[in-house]
Amino acid sequence: MASNHSETTAAEVNNGAETTKPTSHSSSRSLTIRNPPYTYLHLILLTSTLSSSSQPPVDILTARTYLTSALSQYLGLTGTAIPIDFLKVEGGSLWIRVPREDEVALVGALSQWVGKDGDVSWRVKAKGEWLGSVVAGNGDHLFEP
Amino acid sequence: MFGFPELKTSSSRANVSTGSLAKYVDPQQPPSKKKPYSVILNQPFNHTVQLQLPEALYDSIWSDVADKLPSVQYSRVIMPLSTLLEGEFFNLYIKTGNILMLSEGRPGIDDKYSLKDGVLRLDLAKEIYERCGLVGKVIQGGGRKHVKSRYAVEINLRLPSMLHGKKGFERIVWAFKNVLNSSRTWLFHDFEAALDSKVERPIAKHYPVTHICSPHLATSQAVLVPNLAHPHCTSSHDEFEHWSLETYEWLSLVAGGSPRVLREDTVDPFLSRYQVPDANAEKSLNLVTLTWVGLIPASWIRALFMLLSAKFPRLESHVGVHCFFALSDYAFKTASNSEMGGYTILCLADDPDSNGADADIVETQASKTTSHLESCYILWELMA
Numbered sequence: 001m002a003s004n005h006s007e008t009t010a011a012e013v014n015n016g017a018e019t020t021k022p023t024s025h026s027s028s029r030s031l032t033i034r035n036p037p038y039t040y041l042h043l044i045l046l047t048s049t050l051s052s053s054s055q056p057p058v059d060i061l062t063a064r065t066y067l068t069s070a071l072s073q074y075l076g077l078t079g080t081a082i083p084i085d086f087l088k089v090e091g092g093s094l095w096i097r098v099p100r101e102d103e104v105a106l107v108g109a110l111s112q113w114v115g116k117d118g119d120v121s122w123r124v125k126a127k128g129e130w131l132g133s134v135v136a137g138n139g140d141h142l143f144e145p
Numbered sequence: 146m147f148g149f150p151e152l153k154t155s156s157s158r159a160n161v162s163t164g165s166l167a168k169y170v171d172p173q174q175p176p177s178k179k180k181p182y183s184v185i186l187n188q189p190f191n192h193t194v195q196l197q198l199p200e201a202l203y204d205s206i207w208s209d210v211a212d213k214l215p216s217v218q219y220s221r222v223i224m225p226l227s228t229l230l231e232g233e234f235f236n237l238y239i240k241t242g243n244i245l246m247l248s249e250g251r252p253g254i255d256d257k258y259s260l261k262d263g264v265l266r267l268d269l270a271k272e273i274y275e276r277c278g279l280v281g282k283v284i285q286g287g288g289r290k291h292v293k294s295r296y297a298v299e300i301n302l303r304l305p306s307m308l309h310g311k312k313g314f315e316r317i318v319w320a321f322k323n324v325l326n327s328s329r330t331w332l333f334h335d336f337e338a339a340l341d342s343k344v345e346r347p348i349a350k351h352y353p354v355t356h357i358c359s360p361h362l363a364t365s366q367a368v369l370v371p372n373l374a375h376p377h378c379t380s381s382h383d384e385f386e387h388w389s390l391e392t393y394e395w396l397s398l399v400a401g402g403s404p405r406v407l408r409e410d411t412v413d414p415f416l417s418r419y420q421v422p423d424a425n426a427e428k429s430l431n432l433v434t435l436t437w438v439g440l441i442p443a444s445w446i447r448a449l450f451m452l453l454s455a456k457f458p459r460l461e462s463h464v465g466v467h468c469f470f471a472l473s474d475y476a477f478k479t480a481s482n483s484e485m486g487g488y489t490i491l492c493l494a495d496d497p498d499s500n501g502a503d504a505d506i507v508e509t510q511a512s513k514t515t516s517h518l519e520s521c522y523i524l525w526e527l528m529a
Contacts, residue, residue: 028162028163028164028165029162029163029385030160030161030162030163031160031161031162031382031385031386031389032158032159032160032161033158033159033160033161033386033389033390034158036157036159036390037390038394060412060416061416064415064416083418085416085417085418085419086412086416086417087398087401087403087405087417087419088401088402088403088404088405090402095401095403097419128157128529129157130157130159130393130397130486130487130527130529131393131394131397131398131401132195132393132396132397132400132473132475132487132489132527133475133486133487133527133529135397135400135401136192136193136195136473136475136487137192137193137475138192138477138478139192139193139438139475139477140249142192142221142332142438142439142440143221143249143330143332145221145354
């Protein structure tokens with residue numbers, strides 16, 4: 001009896017799925033995302049022009065070391081616990097993602113930091129909650145000759 | 146804990162909406178009221194347009210689309226505001242023709258001017274506004290209330306009263322001659338430039354530097370693809386929100402050329418914990434990203450979108466592989482207060498393979514679904 005009952009419910013569920021299937025894509029729905037989970041930053045490593053004539057490329061491990069150094073200097077051990085995900089490293093540029101709550105701490109740590117006896121420092125080129133906008137920039141370079 | 150200002154809510158948000166694309170769109174009467182077309186037209190000053198699609202789809206449709214796609218060009222020119230009201234420039238570009246212009250300057254900090262459909266918008270600081278003698282509206286600043294620090298003046302130069310000799314017009318001429326008289330760098334787009342390229346246009350007097358926007362092509366080999374079919378309408382709100390956040394992030398990573406989405410990527414989790422959601426290692430795709438940079442008008446983007454979507458539902462041969470394209474567009478900020486900063490439209494062919502759970506049900510309907518493939522879109526509108 002019990003097994004029979006479960007069979008009918010299973011059939012009903014299956015039936016339900018079949019009827020909702022054709023409308024699944026044609027129907028429209030919308031929502032607003034507030035408070036996205038991450039902040040994305042585009043950072044540039046600045047090196048003093050005295051030590052090297054051209055900007056040397058930065059590799060991912062060096063970048064990680066510099067960021068950890070900046071965070072531990074500013075916030076101590078708690079600063080190093082901020083999770084940073086490296087999305088792309090290219091030349092002197094770096095695209096990273098941090099939880100949105102840690103953005104203020106990270107930007108604060110980066111802006112006060114100089115490493116290697118004042119030879120290197122970070123600059124925040126762009127930041128935002130939407131990675132596409134951070135990658136695309138603000139278009140200001142088009143005005144420059 | 147450290148006394149940082151708490152970020153409880155973020156000012157940035159995204160509206161995500163889904164819907165189905167019209168099966169047929171008349172090229173003579175392009176839609177303007179319906180989403181996603183309304184969103185495209187709502188964003189007049191664009192600096193970056195990105196198109197992402199699988200390499201197989203690119204190979205089969207792009208040469209055709211590129212043939213029909215009108216070329217787009219823009220110029221960089223240095224001139225003062227008063228030039229807008231001078232003789233030929235005023236008659237040919239503003240009264241009879243149509244141009245799009247945007248001046249340099251940081252929104253909300255510097256004075257910024259823009260011209261669109263004959264309406265000139267001046268975003269001015271209080272001191273300048275009070276000196277120039279034109280009537281404008283207060284711009285609500287983000288910070289302190291009841292402090293009027295910036296004003297926006299909007300002048301429709303196509304009104305019949307906007308003629309040399311009329312009183313209101315002479316007032317504008319005076320302001321441009323005596324107050325707003327500095328030379329600025331402008332980006333300039335002429336909607337009728339292609340029609341008569343041989344005749345010298347009035348802009349030539351100001352020595353413009355003209356660029357033709359041609360796409361920059363980048364191919365990402367063997368990209369892991371998440372489940373692009375969006376959750377059913379029966380699924381929960383949270384599930385849909387999760388899916389839209391992850392998919393947008395993935396599309397942006399591919400557009401930015403990040404190695405994290407590649408199949409061969411072997412980064413240590415200490416450096417990045419990003420993982421492609423629901424990735425299947427055997428299913429990887431080569432993706433092509435085309436990027437246009439310049440002052441790009443909305444009408445051109447709509448033309449591109451219409452060409453792509455017209456090609457799109459007729460791709461019976463591609464059923465079974467991932468069939469999609471994503472068009473992203475990022476705009477210049479023209480005001481400091483929150484406005485749309487960009488959007489992404491992801492178009493999907495309703496692919497029966499992607500819904501593995503109901504495979505047997507779909508199989509019985511397979512013959513029907515291939516005969517009238519319905520494509521749907523997911524639209525992200527980003528507010529910064």
